[in-house]
Amino acid sequence: MQQSAAPELAHTRTRPIHWVATATALAGVVALSSVVRPEPATAVQPAPGSHGKPAAAAPSTTGVDFPLDCGPVKAVVVKKATGDLDGDGRPETVAVVHCDAPMGTPPDGVYVLTRGAGSGTARVVATLVRPEERLTVTGFGIHAGTVSATLLGYSSDTVPSCCPDTRTPATWRWNGNVMVRSTPAGAHSV
Incomplete structure (x- = not known):
């Protein structure tokens, strides 16, 4: 017994009307997606070890009283x-922090601030510089619990304050x- 070949199915041939319908549907989806937008995400991931408590x-x-004697000028926080x-x-x-001196390069102080568990007031708990x-502080930041900075200083008292000549x-x-504090061995450069 010989099998006859199945007749060609009409829906397997594309015609221009199929392309028009597909293009119209795609245009509708694109247009609708520009109008209908999801709400912005509001969930916040808890910090590691916080067990879901708000950060x-x-x-x-x-308002912090930095241990810095500025005389008639005020102390200015330049980086934090x-x-x-x-x-x-x-x-x-x-x-x-340094004094808001009208001229020259005032030296910097670097201070760690914390807040007591029940207190809203910040206080200085450590002086790093x-x-x-x-010294003048550049390249300053905190990463993974480590404070890092580049300290610009002077090789002697005869070096003018405008022109630090050491970098540590x-x-x-x-x-x-x-x-x-740790400083890499041989890190002083002139």
Whole structure:
């Protein structure tokens, strides 16, 4: 017995009307997608180790009494960064501060601020760089609980304040009791 070939099915041949219908449907989907938009995402991922608790706000530098003697001018926060330095789940703020001197390059101080568990007021808990060291801070930031900066300084007292001639990378990390500074060996450059 011989089988006959199946007749060609009409719906397997494309005709211009098929293309017009497909193009119209696609244009409708594109037009509708530009009008109908999803609501913006509002979920926030909890910080690691926070167990779903809302993240604490970093301490503000506003109103903080920095241990800096500026005489008749005020202290100015020129850089700041935030991060959890001691691993307690609450962020600290590290601020680079100097006197708002009308001329010259005033030296920077670098201070760690925290806020008490029940207090809204920020306070200085550590000094990383004292203004008496005559250093200017650049390349400043916090990454993975480590404060890093490049310290510009002077090789001697005869070097003019306008022109620091040493560059030293430095990092500070919490050791459980205090912030400990480390400087790579041979890092001083002139």
